[in-house]
Structures are given as C-alpha cells and as structure tokens.
Amino acid sequence: MPDLGNLREQRQPLECRVALVSNDRDLSCNWVSALNTTAAQHENPLGLRFESVMHSALENYLLSEDKLQALIIDAGCSPEELKGAEILADRLHDLRAQLNVFLVAQDSFLSDQGGAPASVRKRFDELFDRRECNFNQMFRLVQAFIARRASTPFADTLKEYVFSARDAWHTPGHSGGDSLRNSPWVGDFYRFMGEHVFNTDLSVSVQVLDSLLEPHSVIQEAQDLAAQAFGAEHTFFLTNGTSTANKVVIQQILGGGGKIIVDQACHKSVHHAIVMNRVEPVYLKSTLHPQFGIYGPVRRADIEAALDEHPDAGLLVITSCTYDGLRYDLKPIIDYAHERGVKVLIDEAWYAHGYFHTELRPTALECGADYVTQSTHKMLSAFSQASMIHVQDPDFDEFRFRENLNMYASTSPQYLMIASLDVARKQMAMEGYGRLRHCLQMVETLRREVDATGVFRALTCEDLIPAPLANDNIRLDPTKVTIDVTGSGFSGKEIQVKLFDQFGIQVEKTTYNTITVLVTIGSTESKLLRLVHALKELARSPRRRRHISASRQLPEFTRLSCLPADAYFAETEELPLMDNGVAAEKKLVGRTCADEIVPYPPGIPVLVPGQEISAQIVQFLQQLLQGQNTTEIHGLIFRSDEPMLRVVKGFEKRAEKAPPAKPEK
Template sequence: MPVDVDQNEINPLPPVSCVVALASDDSVLANNWVHSLNVTAARHENPLDIRFVAVDSSNAEALLRDEEQLQAILVDAGSGEAGRKNAGVLVELAHSIRTQINVFLIASERRSLAGLEKHFDELFDRGECNFNRIFRLVQAFILKRASTPFADTLRDYVFKAKDAWHTPGHSGGDSLRKSPWVGDFYRFMGEHVFNTDLSVSVQVLDSLLEPHSIIQEAQDLAAQAFGARQTFFLTNGTSTANKVVIQQVLGGGGKIIVDQACHKSVHHAVIMNRAEPVYLKSTLHPTFGIYGPVAQKDIFAALDEHADARLMVLTSCTYDGLRYDLKPIIEYAHERGVKVLVDEAWFAHGYFHPALRPTALECGADYVTQSTHKMLSAFSQASMLHVGDPDFDEHRFRENLNMHMSTSPQYSMIASLDVARKQMAMEGYGCLSRSLEMVETLCREVDETGIFRVLRREDLVPEALANDNIGLDPTKVTIDISRSGYSGNELQIKLFDQFGIQVEKATANTVSVLVTLGSTESKLLRLIHALQQLADGARHNTHLTSPRPLPEFSRFTCLPADAYFAESEEISLANNENALEHLKGRTSADEIVPYPPGIPVLVPGQEITEEIVKFLQKLLQGQTSTEIHGLIFRSDEPYLRVVKE
C-alpha cells in the first residue's frame, strides 16, 4: 500500500531567523544593550527567532552587505556632534544597501535628530533601560513587514470550510471532484486551486475595486515595500495598468509622447482615449537586431517641440534589460509640466538590491507599472501599479480603474501579490544576491565554451546611445550564438528537444534566459552542460541573415482612434506590383507588429509607404519564422485593413 507522506517532513522549511544589529562605537553601551535584549528575547515569545548582535560603525557596511538574515539595525548617534554625523552616514548607508530593513535610532538629546527625522522607524534614548519595550517594538516592526493580511485571511477562510451557496459555480471544486469525466482535472490542479477561487460575496475578503480592510492593508504594505506613495493590485496584468494610467492623465484625448517600442497596451490606450501620439524611434543594434532605448537627445527634443504634451511613456528596463538614465529625463519632463509613466514590467525586482537601483520611482516617475509575475513570485497576470504623482486624484483614478478591472477578480492572484511583496520585503536582498552570483557563474561558463558568449552592457548598447548612461539589468542574460552555426530559433528548439530547457526568447543570432528568484543551482548546472554540449557540436557552415532594420515611421494622416473605428476595406499584401500600387499612400486601420522584435511598423492612422509594403512582403517570403500580428489572412493570402477612401 502506498503511504501518504507529508512533504514538509522530507524537506522541512528552513527555520525563520532574524538578526538585529546594534551599530555603535561605544562598546559599553553596545554590549549592555545586546546582552539585555538577547536575554529579553529568550524570555518572551519570539516567533521570528530574533537575535541581537553588536557591530562597530566601521564594520556595519560589511554586515549590511553580507548578512542575509539582517532585518533591522539600531544606530547609536552617540552624545556629540561627531556621533550624530556618523549616525546620519550609517542610516543613509543602510537605506542605500537594504531598502527594506527597519532602522532605529539611539540618541541622547533632541539635536541628535537634526536631519534624520524621516529616516528611522523608532527612536530610543541612550539611557533607556526598559528592554522589554525595545524588544517588543523591534519585533512589532519586523512582524508587520512579514505579515500578509490578505493571504492569511484567505487561508483562514478556506480552512474554516464554509458551505458555498454563491459563485463560482464549481463551489470549491465540488462540481468536478467526483466527476468521472473531469475529476482528473480537479486532481491535477489540486484542492486549493478551487477552494481559494471565491467571489465578492465573501465580504471578509474585502473588495479589490473598493478596498477598505485587508486588501487595502496589503496594498499599503506594498507601497512601503516598493517606495511608492500608493500602490494598487491588478489581476488583469500590466496591460490594464498602462491603460488605466493613460486614461487617468489624458482623459478623452491629448498629446502623448511614447517610445515606438512600448508595449502594445500603450498603443491600444492611444486608440481608446483618442490620444494624439508622438512616437519616439528606438535605437537598433546593427549586429544583434535588438532595439534599445530612445536616444536622450531625441526625448529632450520631443519634449521641447511638443509643449502641449501631457504624458510621456517610457519602457525601462526593456525586454533585453536595457535601462534609461531616468532621473534627468523625468526632471526635464516635469520642468515642462509633462507627467511620466514608466513601464517597469520587467523590473519589479529592481528596488531590492543596490546593484539594480535607482528605480523609476526613485527617479521621480509619476506612475510605474510592474508585472509582479515576470521576475518575482506572483501568479501570471498579477501586477502592481505604483503612484508617485503629487497631484494624484484618487477618486477619479478608482473610477478609471473600475472601468478596466474585472468585478470577479481571482483571489489567489491577489494573495500571490501579497506573498510576493512579503518575500521581497524579508529576503529580497539575499535572493537577488544569489541570483546575481548565478549570473556571474553563467557568464563565465558560457564564455569558456569558446563558441557562445554572454553580451555585456557595452555589447548591447548601440553606439548612438554611448553617452546616455544606459544601464543593464544583468538578470536578463543575452547569449551571442553567432559562432555556433545555428540560428536563434534552431538553438532554442535544440535546447528544448534535447535538454528539456525552455529559454525566454530568441533572435537571429541570440538566445535569452532570465535568472529569477526561481533559478536554482541544478537548473544552472543543466543549462551550462547543455550549452557546452552544443558548443562541442557547433556547425561551421552558417547562413545567418543580418538583422533587418524596421522601416522609418511614417506620418499620421489622422488620429489612431479615427482610423481604427473608420469604415475600412481590405487590400492584399501579396508580393506583386498591384499590392504596392493599391497600398502606397493609404492609411492603416490596424496595428501591424512583426515579432521579433515586437515593435509596430504600422499603427492606426499611419500612412503606408512603399518602404513599409516591401518590408512586410520580404518578411512573408521564403523560410521565415517571423510572426506578423495584425494581418488578415484570406485563403492564406495576407491582407491589410486600411481606411476606406
């Protein structure tokens, strides 16, 4: 008979342990406080296993960088001016290295606080002798950060096993559980997938659209964790977040400056809000066919030329990890009264490690959208929208949000956002440190194959951006495969079929992998082994094609919304002179996007040029794996939808 085994008995969860450091150059005070606090911790309920250690100021930085279990630091400001200055430096250092840890200040007089009031969580007098109170306060702050108000309430409700006489219709999975036809799906998905799928009828779980209790508390904790004024959870992905922000700022129209390579949700929002777009041309890397950020001078020029613009949208980091130097750009926009939305779909982890900062919020962005599921531990579609706008109108924003959000959100997604935030708040620094170590190992081992090489920042940044201080998120690892003799698609298939490895994406001469919180040493070992094997079997005859630059973005003949909703007709894109004759000069009614790179060559309202027609025809010729989104196929013949004359 098979025996049911509790997996936690085989692989028990690691014990929670928290280190709290007291940084002081007064060894008498430090030793007395640490001894007393550890004695107090031993006598009290201590679920986090908090232990106190003393460190002098000169060694505090090493502790901040190396001790992953560090959750708080008490900084002694001493009794003189020198001590206050040292404390100020150490407090700033703590915030710059570990954004999440709690900081407490020990001072002897009010003037010790000058310039530090906003930078610590609690204040203790140097003569304090009530160590019970100090311990309880320190523990309370850490426990608050470690709480998951929504996820805990959802779990508690499920374990109470209430009878469900409300939606959804599967009623906690009971409609499937004993079915001879679909019971296998219930067993495959697992009990809790169904019994956590609840509805707004369960009032104890709050409302995502009008939160007042546990969801609001979870969002407040997220705002604190990510450095925002306010944070909103979304279960429709970052696509919805982008649309909500654009609707919030532009209302029923207005001019928007936007990166041509932005996510398609931004293009959709332009149509939905009858906006007038000013598209910024992305910069192509001529060797690898990777589109990078817009040149800073082009952004400044657009802001100068379009004084009536109300919003600018930038993507940072890009799919390939390239990051703008955002601070001067955002300051330039704000000086001209332009709000800034930064799509950080691929950079939700950035705030939690000093090697990745500053983030868009730190640089002054008004709105930041993040796909919490892409690099962190949330479920797919789970995203966050962070607000930094000092002029934020919350009432109007909630109405805009309600227009796009489902009234039946998936509660497990909300719980995953709560848990993903907790993970980053408690162990984000340590997790990312390990991820960055994996990146170093992967880069070294890949380069040693002699065939493959990892592209560094200087390889990926086009010459046109050389002076723009472009950064690179190292967790996006792009591998140059040019010397292998394989195309990116061929190598992607070989990795999958022969080694069971799925990469993130491929271009003509690169493959890309993501090193996330879920990357493990075993996965890393298998990836390195696979690349070594493929390097040993590299082909010497190659016919790789050079990356084909996108055609120039042509002029607009009308607003995208007018074109999209206008009466239209379909014209063949077949490779002949008739197609060119009939399409040239017409106005596109749809968005046409080749993938890769996923950047539109046409958007609604844009004039179709000869260059664009020939470019699309070439993509459709011969043996090509290029997908072109937005085309219409009638009996395998491609058509473009154009505005009817």
C-alpha cells in the first residue's frame, strides 16, 4: 500500500469525491451514509467523501465534477445489469480515463472457474460483494487505489534522500552546492537557484534512486504509473528531450537501414535519425496555408498512396498535433498502415495533455499507434527536456529497446528532470481533467476578447485548414491560439516585439501575419487579463496598412540523389550561396546538398542531405537572407560572414551531363 504519510504534508486540504452509481435508492442511501461515517472514523488524508449519483445524471456529473477520483458501480441483481455495468464502465473510461472504478456485484456472477470473468477484471480495479457490506474494507481499498495513483515513488525517494543529509564524496563536483554556497564570486548564483537545485543533483552511485538506464525500483514504479496514466503498455522516461525519443524509436524499427515514410515537415530529429541509421526516406509533402504561412498535415490520400507504393516500408512517422495545433484523424491512417504491416510512430511532442480531457481525445495511443513520443515539458508541469516514450507495439522487444535507449541517454541523468516527470504524471492523473477544463474556459474567453478588438482575430479550425485537407477530418487543439494580426497594419514579428517591449509578454511563435500563444495548465486569469489588455491597447492604434511581405512558399522537393547518410558523410566542398546571385545559382543547381537546411520559422527543411539543389531552392534561400528582416537558417556555414552550402563532391550537375549517344543506323 502506498505511504499515506506524504499526503499529510499537503498544504491545502485534499478533497476526493467518490460516487456510488446505483438505481437502488435504499442501497445508495445506506452505503453512502455508512461509508462517510467510516471515513470520519478513520485516518483520511485524501479527504474521501462519498455521494450517490443516479445513472441518468452520471454523465453530467462526470463532466462537471473536477474533484471526482473514483466510482463504485452497483451491478444490481441480474446478469443483464452486470452487462450494463460493463458498458457503463467503458463509457466512463471514454469520459474520464484516469478515475478508479469499482464494481459491486454478487458471487452468483462469478465464472464456473470460481473467478470473475476476464471482462470484469479488465474494467474494474476491485470487486465488492453486494451483500457483504464490509464498509471498513471498502473504504481502505478505495483509499489505497487512489493513494497509489497519487504517489510519486521517485520524487518521494529523492526528497527523502536529500532530507537525510548524507555527506557527498561523489560526483558532481559542486557537492550539493557546497562549492558555491560561501563563494564571494558565485555565491549569488547559489542563492538565486536555491539549495534544492544543487542537493538534488546527485550521482548515479546513489543506488536508492535506481538507474534510469536499467530501472528496477522507484524509477520503474514511476514509469509503470505513467504508462497507466497515459494509456500505454510501457512508458520510458527521457532527460534529453523528444529529439532523442524519436531517434530511439527509429533506431528500434529501422536500425541499420530500411525505408521510412515521413512528413517532410517533421521535426529535425527525425531527419537526423534518417542520417544516423542509413534509412531511405519517402518524403510526404506538407500542405501550406498560403494566407497565414502555416504548414499543416499531409493529405490522407498522399499517405495512403505512399503506403501502397512502398510496401517495403518499415515505419510511418506523423506529427500530430502540429506546432500550430492541427491534429490528424489518426485511426484510419494507422489502421491503413497496420493492414500493410507498417509500424507507426506518432510525434505527439505538443500533445501530452490530450488524454486527460474528453474534448481532446482520442490520442495517438487510443488510435492504435505503436510508438508515441511526447514532450512532457511543453504543455505539462515537467522541466525542459523531460520527455516520455509510450509503447504499445505488439511485437515490442524490450531488451533491444533498452539497448537502443542507452545508446542515446546520458549515463549521468539529471534527477530533477526525472522527479518532474513523476510529479507531472501525478498532477494529470489526479487533477488533469479539472486543470484542462479551466484551460478550455480560458481559451473561450481569450478568443472572444481577441475578436472583440475588431482588429485582431482568433483563427478557427476552419481558418487554419488548407483547402486540400478539407475532407480529412482535421481537428484543432484549442490550447494553441493563433491570432491574425493583419488588421493592425503590423507584421507578426512586430506585434511580438511590441508585446514583449511594452507589456512584458512573450508569445510562442509568429508568422508574417500571425502570433501564436499557448494556454497551458500553468496559465492564470491574471496572465489572461494582461494579454487581453495588451491586445486591446495595441488595437487602439492600428497603423495605415503598409505592404507586409507575404509568406514565401517552400520550394518543391526535388529528388534524392543518394541516401541522406551517404551525402552527409561524403567528401564535400563549400560553395557560396549569394555570390552575385546568378553566379551562385549556376554553381549550385544540380549539386547534391550534404546538410539539412532549415529556415526558422517555420522550421521545415528546404533541403535534406542527399537532395538535389534546384534554381528555385537557391533563389528562395537568397531571398530569405536579403533585406532588413533576414530569416534564421540552420545548416548554412558562414565563412567571413558569407553563407556557404556544403555539397557532395563527385556528383556531376545533371545539367552538364552529356546526352546519351544515339546508336548508329
């Protein structure tokens, strides 16, 4: 049973509602009264309070009661009622997957083998006999299950170790902060950061804290709780981000080579994994919304066509939701891939919160994805770089996966990150629904107030979906609020600067005529008030519409001259990108790029290693580097401030190839 002692330390008193769902009024009245009496007589650090709910009122109750933590379902006295209780349990899972659910039944419903049917054992945490009425035991079991979900095995162990004040004769060198505390030079940094940043920064030699690379105790317990909370078969913690998570999964499926079908606009970590594992990519073209410069999902028809054309592909990689909050209708896509024997990885870096509110489901795991990577830090309460990999691959090889994970993971993990993953999971399991319900209410307020300015406009799902995706059932994560700033006469970048300089507000991203803000579980009414005030103030002084340069559409993908790995590791030379424009174009067109060239924003590669360079690509990159508002471009090499492209030696330019000789007659 989980240690309830830590729950006593809560500064605010806890309150957990437990609902008894029954149409038997006498039983409901008697049991609720008896259970509340029992709760008053026993130690009750969770603040358990029992109440009765009729079947007819249950759905509204579930959607409105944030403090609900468990349900006790009365199966009545007939097999038909038991079946109804199972159906009800499934519906409850669809609405509030994190709740503990218990069944009140009779022993006459047990199977011939003497146990409860498998369907019952799968759906319910525990069974109570309808006639026994042992309320002490029922109270303790309900409390134990909720306390287990509320436990943080790793974070608690870390805290206990720190408070035991052991002398450190091991790494790291600051020795719990002792090297900084009294220093006249860096003592201010110690005081700024706080003592627990240093005394929780410990060595892997502290065995009581388990091993992230080979967990057997508290880290494994924390990962098991995370798998349960997020609906996975297995969950693995990472302290170096979802970039590493994507690389681990791709190596697991395609290590040593193979074919991958992937969105061209995927995260750069996927492109890196393609190079590192000598994988052959089949790139899917993202869909541009030209009005706002936003790149959306790939058309479902294009994904299905690629799966049909490449039956030898081993993995399909999709990003859902995108940076702008656009979500695929994943189930038909995943089913289509599985029918062809292709594994599916969904990059859910921006959607770790999705499983914890009805309006945001289904998630990738619920749609059947084999692997899901999530940046727990992006939308939840974990520290930066803290991420998770969720697995439900029926062919999962855990031993090989751990080896692949260990190739990328640090042997000196940051324990604060692991603890933050443990705590972030607990928060979502215990109060995620209520927190997200509050988020969605704030989103409604923000959208309404933005539109009320008459200058700015909060874009809807319909606004953001490009025409080619109109029939793909694309949805929007409402926590990503994209605001069209065109009516202000300023560009998105200019509004970003004004919000920061004049109002102390930092937004998530911009395009040439939009800004995007994230409404997370850490957003508050005060922050919302200040943002709305700032936008209203800016709306009072629009400037006369000047020409705002339109988004430059990414040039068409050309072709791969060779595997990305062959290009990246080949003998190369550097050629100038600018060089009077036309001269550079003549030298570069037809050559094979050796690096990934990525403009920010939007962070989508213009070139990948092994791709043939076209005149359109050269001109596009030159335009980005000209003028006052130059774009940051990753992958370029600068020599004396001159931008250079690394290209492969030995690949002749196609334009210079001699035509094949005609046979003589």
